Amino acid sequence: MLRILFVCTGNTCRSPMAEGLLRKLAAERNLDLEVRSAGVAAIDGNSMSRHAAAILRDEGVQGDITSSQLKIGHIEWADLVLTLTQSHKRHVLQVHPAAVGKTYTLKEYVQDEESVRRDLEELDSLYAGIELSRTLGREPESEDLQRVIEIRQRIPSGDIVDPFGGSREDYELAAAEIRSSLYRLLDKLESLRLL
CATH class of the missing domain: 3.40.50.2300 (Response regulator)
Structure with missing residues (x-):
């Protein structure tokens, strides 16, 4: 079940x-x-x-x-x-x-569009890396933060x-x-x- x-x-x-x-x-x-x-x-x-x-x-x-x-x-x-x-x-x-x-x-789970699904998976990975950096007391990479902004601007709201x-x-x-x-x-x- x-x-x-x-x-x-x-x-x-x-x-x-x-x-x-x-x-x-x-x-x-x-x-x-x-x-x-x-x-x-x-x-x-x-x-x-x-x-x-x-x-x-x-x-x-x-x-x-x-x-x-x-x-x-x-x-x-x-x-x-x-x-x-x-x-x-x-x-x-x-x-x-x-x-x-x-x-x-x-x-997002019911999203069928493949490009959106790939973006969402990448976003999850970026968030995990950013959170890990912060947990370890380090600043997240600026490239990662910029990539998050780029992806969030193009995906539909979940x-x-x-x-x-x-x-x-x-x-x-x-x-x-x-x-x-x-x-x-x-x-x-x-x-x-x-x-």
């Missing part, structure tokens, strides 16, 4: 919507996977935002998802860690560098906008973006025979 962890900020909006929607979509396809979510700045036990909960109810998702603070154990449990933004991905890799081969933003504090429509837009990526995710996992 494949274990997927979604990560966002407070674990009250995007990642619980992704968790609930993926569970529902996987069940509709009779796919066996386990899904959890956590937040980099979450407080354990908080309820989902009312708009996120309403969207999941409208989608027929059963149960209540409460927030969890991201811990190393969550990352180690997961076979695949899917974050909702690049900054969440960087956070996961800073706290658990060994997760580099299994941590992606949701949108972020799903945070609807926190917004209107129901803001949440609907985020849910639609998540849902679209989840369809592509399931198609990809099935084609790779991971399910």
Whole structure:
């Protein structure tokens, strides 16, 4: 059984919507996977935002998802860690560098364009080298920093906008973006025979 962890900020909006929607979509396809979510700045036990909960109810998702603070154990449990933004991905890799081969933003993981995938892989490698230099007390190479800027300017955003504090429509837009990526995710996992 494949274990997927979604990560966002407070674990009250995007990642619980992704968790609930993926569970529902996987069940509709009779796919066996386990899904959890956590937040980099979450407080354990908080309820989902009312708009996120309403969207999941409208989608027929059963149960209540409460927030969890991201811990190393969550990352180690997961076979695949899917974050909702690049900054969440960087956070996961800073706290658990060994997760580099299994941590992606949701949108980058389902990205089909080969040139973008190569750029994203190079970006991951550059970030790892920069972080290592800083950990060792050295300044990162200026060429590496310049290359990061070049790549970031040409790749599409891997972020799903945070609807926190917004209107129901803001949440609907985020849910639609998540849902679209989840369809592509399931198609990809099935084609790779991971399910």
